[in-house]
Structures are given as structure tokens and as C-alpha cells.
Amino acid sequence: MSLLITSSRSVLRQVKSYSVFQCPAIHEGNLSSVLRTLYRQSSTFCVGLPCCRSSCWSWQCDLQSSRHIGLWSSHQNTPTLKTVTDVAKFIKERATNVLVMVGAGISTPSGIPDFRTPGTGLYDNLQKYNLPYPEAIFDIHFFMMDPRPFFALAQDLYPGVNYKPNVVHHFLRLLYEEEKLQMVYTQNIDGLERLAGIPDTKLMEAHGTFATASCTLCGKMHNSNKVKQAIIEGDIPMCEATNCKGKVKPDIVFFGENLPPSFWDYHQHIHFTDLLLIIGTSLEVYPFAGIADAVGTQTPRVLINLNAVGSLGRRTTDVILTGDLEESVHSLVRELGWEEKLKALEKVYESKQINEE
Ligand code: OAD
Numbered sequence: 001m002s003l004l005i006t007s008s009r010s011v012l013r014q015v016k017s018y019s020v021f022q023c024p025a026i027h028e029g030n031l032s033s034v035l036r037t038l039y040r041q042s043s044t045f046c047v048g049l050p051c052c053r054s055s056c057w058s059w060q061c062d063l064q065s066s067r068h069i070g071l072w073s074s075h076q077n078t079p080t081l082k083t084v085t086d087v088a089k090f091i092k093e094r095a096t097n098v099l100v101m102v103g104a105g106i107s108t109p110s111g112i113p114d115f116r117t118p119g120t121g122l123y124d125n126l127q128k129y130n131l132p133y134p135e136a137i138f139d140i141h142f143f144m145m146d147p148r149p150f151f152a153l154a155q156d157l158y159p160g161v162n163y164k165p166n167v168v169h170h171f172l173r174l175l176y177e178e179e180k181l182q183m184v185y186t187q188n189i190d191g192l193e194r195l196a197g198i199p200d201t202k203l204m205e206a207h208g209t210f211a212t213a214s215c216t217l218c219g220k221m222h223n224s225n226k227v228k229q230a231i232i233e234g235d236i237p238m239c240e241a242t243n244c245k246g247k248v249k250p251d252i253v254f255f256g257e258n259l260p261p262s263f264w265d266y267h268q269h270i271h272f273t274d275l276l277l278i279i280g281t282s283l284e285v286y287p288f289a290g291i292a293d294a295v296g297t298q299t300p301r302v303l304i305n306l307n308a309v310g311s312l313g314r315r316t317t318d319v320i321l322t323g324d325l326e327e328s329v330h331s332l333v334r335e336l337g338w339e340e341k342l343k344a345l346e347k348v349y350e351s352k353q354i355n356e357e
């Protein structure tokens with residue numbers, strides 16, 4: 001089956017006149033709702049990108065097997081965003097799928113240092129562990145030789161023990177509550193997005209999580225509460241399988257390990273993304289950083305970070321909000337008119353914490 005969906009009459013005219021493309025079903029109208037329905041229902045599809053020239057079309061059409069659905073959307077009217085006010089207006093009026101990428105910067109207001117900020121970043125403060133190079137703390141080969149530095153760090157960082165979500169995490173939760181959030185892709189292992197209440201279905205912990213743990217030798221899954229207990233008490237959790245002397249590691253993705261397979265779903269998500277929001281990351285680590293480059297060139301990319309990073313700034317559709325990210329998020333929230341809602345969310349979080357204590 002081939003299917004054409006477009007909200008643009010000119011795209012429709014052009015595609016109709018393009019003889020290779022046979023489209024028995026044409027849907028017009030509310031693009032995002034039709035796309036979302038299709039996305040849920042179809043396992044294979046290909047997507048016609050908004051800016052496709054006819055040279056790309058034949059490539060797209062080649063992909064049209066009998067089971068593929070071709071989606072042609074048009075975002076050609078995307079306004080140029082420049083300021084935080086423009087971004088807020090776009091989110092309020094146009095966006096239902098905000099894709100978010102975050103890194104260690106968003107946890108600094110919670111008191112957790114990031115990795116690469118000179119002086120305060122974790123990689124400048126690992127002398128006590130005597131590592132051959134800073135990244136060794138997250139290197140699987142080094143871990144197999146000496147797991148102690150990682151477990152010492154994990155003892156401090158264990159989610160829900162020493163640190164709590166801050167305004168950025170609550171803002172992401174609010175995006176979800178307001179039905180604007182497509183997904184949060186996080187590189188962080190502090191679990192603060194989960195703690196802020198972003199549901200599993202909207203969260204991709206690309207560099208893994210403490211929520212599960214497994215043996216580094218036999219792969220056996222272990223009870224995460226027991227592993228947590230061992231880590232907090234300063235012990236190294238060992239495998240419980242008979243005859244296995246492996247160390248148990250929380251399922252954090254180390255250098256040299258694969259990302260969770262569902263990470264790669266971003267290739268599908270990006271076709272439905274209205275706006276990409278990148279907060280608090282140096283975009284130095286791939287494949288995570290590749291998401292930013294993969295979104296369509298017509299999709300606005302908004303960076304909230306101390307300084308410009310990655311390829312941000314190279315596209316006319318990019319917006320860069322430099323400076324302290326907590327302040328930028330506050331002004332975005334203000335422009336969105338969400339201040340009261342954010343306060344209410346923070347209150348709910350605090351009272352939930354008090355009840356659980
Ligand atoms: P980095 O430390 O590389 O980058 C954090 C970014 O946030 C930097 O660009 C900082 O300038 C910015 N930043 C920090 N605090 C800020 C603030 N208050 N306001 C504005 N900007 C601020 O952290 P990541 O990009 O997350 O891997 O690092 C990626 C990966 O490298 C991590 O996931 C980790 C590490 O090796 C693993 O854990 C496997």
C-alpha cells in the first residue's frame with residue numbers, strides 16, 4: 001500500500017504530477033493526528049521529508065514496497081525562531097511533539113557536577129581514584145580490572161539518595177503534562193528524570209540506568225534493591241549464580257558497551273518532531289549526539305546551554321540560548337505562561353517526598 005499524507009496543497013499537486021508515485025489513498029488535514037495514528041499502527045513505513053526535491057522523491061519511492069507507507073508532510077511554513085519568546089510561542093501554538101535531549105548540565109542545579117566543565121567537571125576531579133585517564137571510570141575494560149572507582153562514584157550518585165530533581169526536570173515533566181513532549185533522551189544516569197515523574201514511555205535513558213543490574217560475566221539479572229544496598233554500604237555486588245564470580249554492575253552503558261536497542265528508535269521519532277530541545281550537554285559523545293544532526297533541516301533546534309555546542313548554529317532554523325540553563329528554562333517557562341503550573345508540580349513532588357519519608 002502506498003499512502004500519501006500532506007497538509008500542503010502544493011506538495012499534493014507536485015506529488016500527484018510525479019508519475020512514479022502511485023497513491024491510492026490521500027489524507028489531508030490534521031497532519032499530526034493522522035501521523036500519530038499511523039505511527040502507532042504501522043511497523044514499516046518511510047517518510048517523505050518536507051523539503052524533498054523530486055530527486056529525493058524517487059529515492060523515497062524506491063523504498064515503497066507493498067508494505068511501506070509513504071508519508072509526505074510539509075513544514076514549509078515553519079517560522080524563523082530567534083528569541084525565547086519565539087520559542088515559547090512556537091511550542092504553545094505549533095508543537096505537539098517536542099523531542100528533548102539532555103546531558104549532565106541539567107543536573108548541576110541539583111548539585112551533581114557535569115563531566116567536562118573545566119575545574120568543576122567530574123573528569124577534572126578523579127585524582128583520588130588514580131585512573132589512567134578520566135573516562136576509564138566508565139570504561140568496561142577498566143571496570144573488569146578495577147571496579148572500585150565506579151562503585152565509589154555510584155555510592156554518591158545513587159538515584160534518590162543524595163540528589164533531587166530541579167526546575168529543569170520539573171519543566172520536562174510539565175511538557176509531558178501539557179501533551180507537548182515527544183520523548184526525553186537523556187545521557188544522565190542519576191535517575192532524576194524518572195524521579196520527576198517522566199513516564200517510561202516518554203523516557204529513553206540512553207546511557208542506561210541504576211534501575212536494573214546484571215552480572216558482567218554471565219549476564220544474570222540481579223535484584224536491584226540488593227545491588228543498591230551493597231553499593232550504598234560501599235561493597236562490590238557479586239553474582240549470585242552458582243560458580244560465577246562475576247561482578248554485578250548496574251545497567252549503566254559504559255564506553256565499549258552497546259546502547260539499549262530502543263535508543264535507535266529515534267530514527268522513527270524524528271520524522272514527527274516539531275521542535276528539538278537540547279539542554280545541558282556538550283554533544284561530544286556519540287551516538288547520542290547524532291540525534292541532533294539527524295532531525296530534519298526544517299525542524300527548529302533549540303539549544304539551552306552555557307555555550308554553543310555540536311553543530312548547533314549551522315542551520316538557519318537553530319536557536320541558541322546561552323548562559324545559565326536554569327535561568328533560560330525559567331524565562332522559557334515565564335514566556336509559556338507556565339509559572340504557576342510549574343510551582344504546582346514542584347509542590348506535588350515535595351509533598352510526595354514528605355509522604356514517602
Ligand atoms: P558534559 O559535561 O560533557 O557537558 C555538559 C554541558 O552542560 C557543558 O556544555 C556545560 O557547559 C553545560 N553546563 C553545565 N552546567 C551548566 C549550567 N548551569 N548552565 C548552562 N550550561 C551548563 O556532559 P554530557 O554532555 O552529559 O557518559 O556528557 C556526555 C557523556 O559523557 C555522559 O553521559 C557520560 C560522559 O562520559 C557516561 O556516563 C557513559
Ligand code: ZN
Pocket residue numbers: 215216217218219220239240241244245246
Ligand atoms: Zn554471573
